[in-house]
Amino acid sequence: MxxxxxxxxxxxxxxxxxxxxxxxxxxxxxxxKLTKDALYWIVVAPxxxxxxIRWQSTVQQMIYIGYNSIPIVATICFFVGLIMAMQAAYQLxxxxxxxxxxxxxxxxxxxxxxxxxxxxxxxxRSGSAIAAEIGTMKVNEEIDALRTMGFNPIxxxxxxxxxxxxxxxxxxxxxxxxxxxxxxxxxxIANLHISFIxxxxxxxxxxxxxxxxxxxxxxxxxATIISQVGAYQGFIVKGGAEGVxxxxxxxxxxxxxxxxxxxxxxxxIFYSTL
Amino acid sequence: MTTSKQPIIDxxxxxxxxxxxxxxxxxxxxxxxxxxxxxxGRSGCGKSTLLRHIIxxxxxxxxxxxIKAQDIxxxxxxxxxxxxxxxxxxxxxxxxxxxxxxxxxVALPLxxxxxxxxxxxxxxxxxxxxxVGLAGFEDFLPSQLSxxxxxxxxxxxxxxxxxxxxxxxEPSAGLDPIVAVGIDNLxxxxxxxxxxTIVIVTHELESVxxxxxxxxxxxxxxxxxxxxxxxxxxxxxxxxxQFFRRIPDPEKIDKDSYLKSLIGETDE
Numbered sequence: 001m002x003x004x005x006x007x008x009x010x011x012x013x014x015x016x017x018x019x020x021x022x023x024x025x026x027x028x029x030x031x032x033k034l035t036k037d038a039l040y041w042i043v044v045a046p047x048x049x050x051x052x053i054r055w056q057s058t059v060q061q062m063i064y065i066g067y068n069s070i071p072i073v074a075t076i077c078f079f080v081g082l083i084m085a086m087q088a089a090y091q092l093x094x095x096x097x098x099x100x101x102x103x104x105x106x107x108x109x110x111x112x113x114x115x116x117x118x119x120x121x122x123x124x125r126s127g128s129a130i131a132a133e134i135g136t137m138k139v140n141e142e143i144d145a146l147r148t149m150g151f152n153p154i155x156x157x158x159x160x161x162x163x164x165x166x167x168x169x170x171x172x173x174x175x176x177x178x179x180x181x182x183x184x185x186x187x188x189i190a191n192l193h194i195s196f197i198x199x200x201x202x203x204x205x206x207x208x209x210x211x212x213x214x215x216x217x218x219x220x221x222x223a224t225i226i227s228q229v230g231a232y233q234g235f236i237v238k239g240g241a242e243g244v245x246x247x248x249x250x251x252x253x254x255x256x257x258x259x260x261x262x263x264x265x266x267x268x269i270f271y272s273t274l
Numbered sequence: 275m276t277t278s279k280q281p282i283i284d285x286x287x288x289x290x291x292x293x294x295x296x297x298x299x300x301x302x303x304x305x306x307x308x309x310x311x312x313x314x315g316r317s318g319c320g321k322s323t324l325l326r327h328i329i330x331x332x333x334x335x336x337x338x339x340x341i342k343a344q345d346i347x348x349x350x351x352x353x354x355x356x357x358x359x360x361x362x363x364x365x366x367x368x369x370x371x372x373x374x375x376x377x378x379x380v381a382l383p384l385x386x387x388x389x390x391x392x393x394x395x396x397x398x399x400x401x402x403x404x405x406v407g408l409a410g411f412e413d414f415l416p417s418q419l420s421x422x423x424x425x426x427x428x429x430x431x432x433x434x435x436x437x438x439x440x441x442x443x444e445p446s447a448g449l450d451p452i453v454a455v456g457i458d459n460l461x462x463x464x465x466x467x468x469x470x471t472i473v474i475v476t477h478e479l480e481s482v483x484x485x486x487x488x489x490x491x492x493x494x495x496x497x498x499x500x501x502x503x504x505x506x507x508x509x510x511x512x513x514x515x516q517f518f519r520r521i522p523d524p525e526k527i528d529k530d531s532y533l534k535s536l537i538g539e540t541d542e
Contacts, residue, residue: 050352051386136372145369148329149383149431150358152351 027232034154034235035228038162041155051152057160065126065161066168070175072125073118077176080113081105081183089192098192102202105184110211111271114177116263119222122169123255127230130161131251134234135244143235158231165223173219177212214270221262229255280343282307282439282471283328288337290323290495297323298334299495307438310465310472312482314517315492321475322366324492325443328473329363330354341439359387362432362470364442368424370416370431376403377412380431387435402430405467406460422453426460433464440464442474446481458484479518491517 046052088104134157137143146153181203188194233251237243281304288301297320305311315321326332328339330346339346341357349357370379381399384390390398403409406426416424425445432440445461446454458481465472465485476482482489482503489506491499491514499506499514507518515521 133373140372141365141367141369142371144326144331145363145365145371147331147351148358148361148363150355150387 031228031232034158034232035224037154038158038228038231041152041159042163045155051155053163054156054160058163061160061164062168064129065122065164066172069122069125069172073121073172073176074179076121077109077114077117077179078183078186080117081109081180081185082187083183084108084113084180085184085187086191089187093192098188099194099198099202101184101188101192102194102199103206106181106203106206107211109180109184110177110207110215112215112263112267114180115173115215115218115222116259118169118173118176119219119226119259120256122165122172122222123226123229123259124252126165127226127255128248128252130227130230131233132244132248134231135237135247138235138237139240139244153235154231158227161231162224162227165227166220169223169226170216170219173215177215210270214266217270218263218266221266222259225258225262226255229258279306281305281340282342283473284340284343285324285328286338286340288324288327288334288339290320290327290334290336297495298327301337301495301497303490303497303500305471305473307471308469309487310461310474310485311488311490312474312476312486313490313492314476314479314482316477316517319492320495321492322443325441325473325475329361329441330358359383359435360438362435362437362440364425364429364432364440364445366443366447368416368428370424370428372416374415375412376408376414376416376419376427376430379416379427380412380434383431383434398434402434403427405433405464406430422449422456425449425453425457429457429460429464433468433470436468437470439471439473442472442476444476444478445474446476446478451480454478454481455484461485479520 041051042053085101085105088101089098092098092100092104134143137157143153146156185196185199185203188199189196230251233247233254237247283303283305285301285303288298289296290298301324313321313324323332327334328341330349333347337347341361344357346354346357370376371382374382377396377399380402381395384395384398388395399412400409403411406429408423408426408430411419411423411427416427419427429445440461442461445457449457461472461474462485464470472485474481474485486503488501489499489503490497491506493513499509499511501509506514509515
């Protein structure tokens with residue numbers, strides 16, 4: 001490779017990295033703007049008499065997003081609690097400290113895994129649905145129809161989904177916490193011969209309010225990420241069915257990525273000893 | 275048609291670019307209350323873009339559009355609302371909300387924009403559906419309707435708020451001739467019953483003959499002819515004649531450029 005080619009290759013690489021970065025930043029900027037608009041329609045607009053919140057549609061979305069994902073969230077979290085307990089027991093038994101399985105499962109479930117797993121499941125299940133639904137509407141000119149009929153698409157489509165997620169995700173996460181702990185508890189009784197009372201007391205002692213609260217605070221950010229990424233990906237759909245497919249995939253990948261990053265940042269803020 | 279009246283829509287020097295391509299090039303058009311104007315043109319001549327500008331779905335690069343003496347190119351989405359409530363739009367694909375029943379589709383603007391009782395809205399919905407010949411179809415989902423029925427349901431939704439102006443984007447596209455003429459007749463009926471101003475974008479000559487008071491012929495982003503159907507038929511502009519006599523473009527036979535295009539080289 002000659003020096004000229006080398007030079008060109010390097011400029012091209014950096015150029016494309018820079019372009020990609022700038023493109024992502026514009027996407028992020030627009031997503032932030034969408035979130036701001038959605039918040040405006042939830043918090044400010046109803047008090048200025050500009051169209052209240054569409055509660056009927058919100059409840060419908062709560063059923064789709066929340067109620068319908070109860071079985072899958074419950075099953076997965078129960079098994080994750082069980083798996084975690086198995087792995088922990090294997091290590092802790094050697095020190096005769098099996099009872100600390102309760103602490104480990106309880107704390108990591110409430111602080112971290114309950115909210116995180118729920119968010120990831122809901123992102124895969126409902127974030128994609130939001131993107132696909134809004135994307136299909138875009139393709140069918142339904143979004144244009146909404147606008148010509150004098151409806152703001154953000155108010156009409158995004159706010160009910162956003163609100164539904166804000167209400168439903170904390171509830172699902174709480175359920176996930178309980179089911180995860182139950183999973184650990186199930187193993188403890190079956191395999192480690194720890195009594196119900198002892199396990200319960202141990203968990204109760206290990207948990208403090210902060211564990212639960214920080215877990216719940218996270219869910220609000222996760223709810224925002226899932227709804228806004230889904231809606232944004234829906235709105236930017238171009239072309240027909242293929243565009244919808246691409247956007248749906250992008251919505252899941254982006255939301256899971258952002259959820260992990262947000263989780264990392266929040267855990268650092270809440271628990272960093274620095 | 276009395277042209278002394280104040281125009282209800284007044285388009286002045288409208289210019290639009292898609293990237294660097296000029297789609298609309300200095301459109302001037304006045305539409306008067308109560309008339310039916312068809313915007314005629316070949317595919318890709320910018321007629322749908324023009325319609326999108328008039329209903330405020332996208333902002334032009336330059337020029338102004340007045341609806342009832344209000345310049346909509348400077349209005350925010352929010353200030354557009356009062357105007358939009360008096361506008362009906364029939365989209366090319368119908369654009370019915372697929373998640374709602376036909377009845378809910380028609381009732382939606384009434385529910386959200388008026389304070390009417392639910393029972394009143396129900397009756398009005400039935401009336402609108404009856405007007406388009408879809409009485410009894412309220413509880414059907416759009417996916418259960420045929421193409422022509424979807425168009426009619428969409429028309430019922432477009433007139434739900436008793437608009438002053440009705441816009442139709444290719445109302446008979448993709449329909450068989452019998453259903454298409456049915457839609458045209460429906461539009462005629464509405465025009466007589468409600469004295470609406472109707473703007474129709476189309477390339478179907480048959481429906482132009484049937485419903486148009488005036489025709490604006492669009493070509494490469496410019497209005498090349500404006501007048502009644504008869505005036506346009508007798509125009510000596512070759513492009514107008516080509517359109518009305520349905521003469522295809524002359525085939526360009528150029529061996530060199532054909533060969534070049536085959537091996538992937540372009541002239542420009």
